[in-house]
Amino acid sequence: MSIIIDEGTKLAVSGLTGREGSFHGLRNKAYGTDLVAGVTPGKGGQDVEGTPVYDTIAEAVSDAGANTSMIFVPARFAAAAIDEAIDSGVETVIAITEGIPVLDMLSTYWKAQEKGVRLIGPNCPGVLSPGKANVGIIPAQFFDPGPIGVVSKSGTLTYQIGNELKQAGTGNSSIVGIGGDPIVGSDFIDILKLYEADPDTELIVMVGEIGGDAEERAAEFIASDISKPVVAYIAGFTAPPGKQMGHAGAIISGSSGTAQAKKDALEAKGVRVGESPTETAAIAAETLRSL
């Protein structure tokens, strides 16, 4: 049906009393997401258009039954807010905040692993399960329910591809923005696993971009563990190679992190890679018809 969020999602938004947090939190609610709580230290007892606000996420869990946390807290406080969410008892933490120092995310990542909490993001547009729930900033109007699972590093690029899929007459089981930061809570492989296990996902679209080796690792994983067809798109072929120092990054991953290297790695494992968002959507629609 969908992955990560659905009709059973009970959402607590950290930062619901802020400008961005209230705008998107209420938008998620208007879409049908069960928004049960806001969290802002010192503002417990208030409400945001009828949604109760608590001082801590733990209270949102115990008093309002929250099982999913969305983080809309300014960057310098966000890692602490994610840590708090991980300890609160929710199953899933979706961090929208961009600009979190990467070393802060290192310890937060391992904390989530240790506690068995699914962390999506940071610096991501969130997760949308069309027709069921929306947690984050993805504009839901461009996506219809359907059999294609999308996982992407980029927000606007995902909207572009989603819209083309909709125009091609198909839709999505879920759309997951994993974020483009160096350290993210869930990478392509984590989400590919969920789509593989989801009975209503028939095809997966994976949208990557330059940097790191998450796409190369995903290519290996697709070859060994994914039975469903995967179509990919990679952005950044014309990104400037300069201004990069040191070679240690390339040594670790054994990959240059370029768009071409990622495309080659995916194609070597039988994944079709579109030249443009338009072509990617067309390949996905065509592949789906042939299933």
Add this chain to the structure above:
Amino acid sequence: MDLLEYQGKQLFAKHGIAVPSGEVANTVEDAVAAAEKIGYPCAIKAQVLIGGRGKAGGIKIAQNADEAREHAGAILGMDIVGPHGEGPFRVDQVWVEGGSDIAEEYYASVILDRGEKKLLAMVSAKGGMDIEAVAAEDPDALVKRHLDPSGFDAAAARSIVADAGLAEDALDEAAEVLVKLAEVAREEDATLIEVNPLIVTAGREVVALDSKVTIDGNALFRHQDLAEIADTVDDPQEQMAKEKGLTYVKLDGNVGILANGAGLCMSTLDVVAQAGGAPANFLDAGGGSKAEAIVNALEVIKSDAKVSAILFNIFGGITRCDEIANGIVTASQQIDLGMPLVVRLDGTNSEEGLRILADADLPNLHQEKTMLDAARRVVELAGGAS
């Protein structure tokens, strides 16, 4: 944010890692004065953010004032192209430092391993050369070990440098340097620290003879000294964009580009290149772009004299197309673009945005429905590939 060699060495010195003493110079006169003060032999080193400076002639040893003058004159103002064709990078500064009596050359680095989500230390006894080649040809010569997230002590560091086969009498000091490099990573928010070579002098002292340091730009709020370095940007367009709070990277072509979101912007560059054009820049207007941001963006793009046509590729999510359209109309009243502007608006409030543009009936504005058509059109209007 990447640091110049001398800036990295200053950071090393702050954390107690031995580096040769030296001075930075922007002119030949200053370089000679620095050399006279430091004494001979001394090294004159180009300060640019690219590897391969030595091979490019950007590092020279001076034995006297005449040689210092000759080398500084040759290096200042030269253009250095990186080993993978990056750049060219113009040399505006040299670092003059005392010559070192080198007995051994090693390699040491501490970097963020994105895949494993840990800091990684790498050490090799084969320093002073291309470490990528060492890793490829003799992988056992490069010892790689992840740092324990809970801490990294002298004993752990000692086992790494010992396994790398460093000289027995240098092990304790090299281990101490490695611990301090990890401290630089954690305390200064450095995601890459590379020392090549890390030398042992004839007097058996362990000294960092070079530095490559990358600081996490997101963490600059807690490093005032480093934030000041980040404020100095060479390129005039990049400086202007920074002041206006836009994410802009200058490229070489003639097609100015604005898109919303980094992914869509990169994709737009690719599609323009596929259509035979040459992108002039990367400019991400960000989510929720307002009219003022559009005016600023157009000013930055237009200030690049090479640009002969501009493409706006907007897919509105949070960004509302009507606001983008209003921004374009406002901008056209404030600045004379003097070149064609191709606009593709899709997504949130796109119908209203398109209506606003149609009503304004701006000269030299071309609307296209899809990203591919918009790319082809702007390339044609820019006069093909530059």
